[in-house]
Amino acid sequence: MTTVKNITEIKNHRVIVTRHGGPEVLQPMAEDLPEPRSGEVRVRVLAAGISAYDLMHRSSGLLPGTPKPPFTLGEDIVGVVNKLGEGVTTLALGQMVAGATFCLGLGGGYAEFICLPASELVPVPAGVDPVEAVCVVVNYLTAHMAMHHTAQVQRGERILVHGAAGGVGSALLELGKLAGLEMYGTASGYNHEHVSALGATPINYRTEDFVERIRQLTGEGVDVVFDPIGGFRQLWRSNRALRKGGRLVWFGVAAAKQSGLRVIPLTLLMVLLLKLLPVSRQLLLTPDLAKDNAWYRQTLVELLDLLAAGKIKPIVAARIPLAEAARAHELLESGGYAGKVVLVTDT
Numbered sequence: 466m467t468t469v470k471n472i473t474e475i476k477n478h479r480v481i482v483t484r485h486g487g488p489e490v491l492q493p494m495a496e497d498l499p500e501p502r503s504g505e506v507r508v509r510v511l512a513a514g515i516s517a518y519d520l521m522h523r524s525s526g527l528l529p530g531t532p533k534p535p536f537t538l539g540e541d542i543v544g545v546v547n548k549l550g551e552g553v554t555t556l557a558l559g560q561m562v563a564g565a566t567f568c569l570g571l572g573g574g575y576a577e578f579i580c581l582p583a584s585e586l587v588p589v590p591a592g593v594d595p596v597e598a599v600c601v602v603v604n605y606l607t608a609h610m611a612m613h614h615t616a617q618v619q620r621g622e623r624i625l626v627h628g629a630a631g632g633v634g635s636a637l638l639e640l641g642k643l644a645g646l647e648m649y650g651t652a653s654g655y656n657h658e659h660v661s662a663l664g665a666t667p668i669n670y671r672t673e674d675f676v677e678r679i680r681q682l683t684g685e686g687v688d689v690v691f692d693p694i695g696g697f698r699q700l701w702r703s704n705r706a707l708r709k710g711g712r713l714v715w716f717g718v719a720a721a722k723q724s725g726l727r728v729i730p731l732t733l734l735m736v737l738l739l740k741l742l743p744v745s746r747q748l749l750l751t752p753d754l755a756k757d758n759a760w761y762r763q764t765l766v767e768l769l770d771l772l773a774a775g776k777i778k779p780i781v782a783a784r785i786p787l788a789e790a791a792r793a794h795e796l797l798e799s800g801g802y803a804g805k806v807v808l809v810t811d812t
């Protein structure tokens with residue numbers, strides 16, 4: 466195995482969830498550097514994404530897949546290859562890479578160093594900002610999966626994107642613009658400029674009835690609704706915003722931020738009802754991003770190329786130092802932002 470330089474004196478700082486609770490349970494700790502196993506590389510993390518799921522896993526142990534504390538959150542990272550494990554030939558020392566940590570079970574990204582299988586990482590093109598690159602990993606992969614694999618949108622179709630200024634919603638609008646779609650997006654008033662700039666007609670879900678507004682704007686309804694919000698009534702109304710034969714793609718429970726985890730069983734109940742009811746519209750679910758490594762790698766490479774070419778430009782809500790992860794979670798909980806919140810390391 467080869468190393469860039471002798472770094473035995475360097476410690477790995479990572480942030481752990483010390484117990485379930487508020488943002489204050491996120492605490493930095495120091496430990497020896499992790500060693501890559503065969504087929505893995507050690508990455509010096511430059512940027513780590515924060516997701517809505519991180520808040521759920523931090524605050525409660527009830528969500529399936531949440532480990533017992535202490536554990537480290539973080540499902541997407543961008544960094545520099547710092548040490549090669551045995552047998553790794555596809556990546557080089559010093560190369561910038563991006564990837565998700567799904568293979569570790571849960572998280573691991575809120576750290577200065579992380580070991581990941583080389584097969585989970587793809588090179589980041591030269592000149593790309595690591596913070597913008599990390600926004601692409603889970604959010605744009607999710608958006609791409611929902612739009613092109615699940616909904617299979619066609620040029621000229623009309624779509625409604627909920628949470629349109631959020632991390633995944635803004636990614637859907639960027640990809641939707643490239644796909645030549647007519648777009649509508651729900652967001653709070655403070656985010657309408659973002660939604661318009663991304664090429665969609667904004668609808669204020671707080672002050673307007675989005676089903677009525679969509680009918681006024683389109684007549685028959687939209688071809689596809691992308692719903693990462695969830696909730697019994699929300700999903701039903703999303704279904705009502707579709708034209709006959711339209712597709713509803715449900716892929717998240719952002720409503721849990723206000724309503725708590727109880728929104729999950731209620732959402733699943735509506736999913737079941739919509740599946741069972743003989744309605745003239747389809748409900749579609751997105752498959753797990755981690756299931757198909759070949760799709761994941763190829764699509765991530767394509768998305769990073771779009772970023773390098775300036776064809777997509779993720780909205781970075783905030784760049785927050787790793788040690789201040791608790792502040793980043795507070796920002797997500799309080800809302801009022803657009804795009805993705807990213808942790809950065811200062812090493």
Ligand SMILES: NC(=O)c1ccc[n+]([C@@H]2O[C@H](COP(=O)([O-])OP(=O)(O)OC[C@H]3O[C@@H](n4cnc5c(N)ncnc54)[C@H](OP(=O)(O)O)[C@@H]3O)[C@@H](O)[C@H]2O)c1
Nearest residue numbers: 517607628630631632633652653656670693716717718719
């Ligand atoms: N299946 C997957 O692979 C996958 C992957 C990533 C994320 N997700 C899901 O997608 C959800 C969104 O993720 P994200 O990263 O985009 O979160 P985010 O950046 O926090 O965005 C969520 C957005 O939801 C909006 N919002 C909240 N309540 C709303 C409502 N009732 N109606 C319309 N908009 C509402 C907020 O908009 P305003 O601030 O404008 O009010 C916010 O911008 C997550 O909760 C997660 O469940 C799923």
